Amino acid sequence: EDKQQLQFEIETEVCKIGEIEKVTVFENNPEGAVAVKFKEAKSAEKCITTMKGRFFGGKEIECDFWDGVTNHQVKESADKEDARLDSFGDWCDNQSSDSDTGINYDYDSDEGPD
Numbered sequence: 809e810d811k812q813q814l815q816f817e818i819e820t821e822v823c824k825i826g827e828i829e830k831v832t833v834f835e836n837n838p839e840g841a842v843a844v845k846f847k848e849a850k851s852a853e854k855c856i857t858t859m860k861g862r863f864f865g866g867k868e869i870e871c872d873f874w875d876g877v878t879n880h881q882v883k884e885s886a887d888k889e890d891a892r893l894d895s896f897g898d899w900c901d902n903q904s905s906d907s908d909t910g911i912n913y914d915y916d917s918d919e920g921p922d
Contacts, residue, residue, distance in 0.1 A: 825851055
């Protein structure tokens with residue numbers, strides 16, 4: 809949810825500068841990296857001059873063109889991955905099966921479910 813909120817706030821602010829193609833929030837990046845792709849290069853230039861040095865969420869914004877090499881994506885830690893997978897497993901264990909719902913599906917029939 810924080811990622812979606814940040815993406816919304818960035819889009820809301822930078823759409824005033826030019827037409828956006830895509831906003832990418834690198835959610836595991838400790839620096840809070842965000843990439844904005846504009847339809848036109850002049851909008852990207854204006855974004856850099858407009859946003860550089862401003863403050864967002866108490867942090868000063870650093871803004872520049874992507875160098876074409878740097879990967880701002882940070883893989884989740886092994887502990888976070890384990891916790892996420894455990895949570896998903898718990899969720900799966902708590903889902904209803906067909907027999908729990910009282911719905912009877914006849915999978916041998918050509919007509920589909922009863």
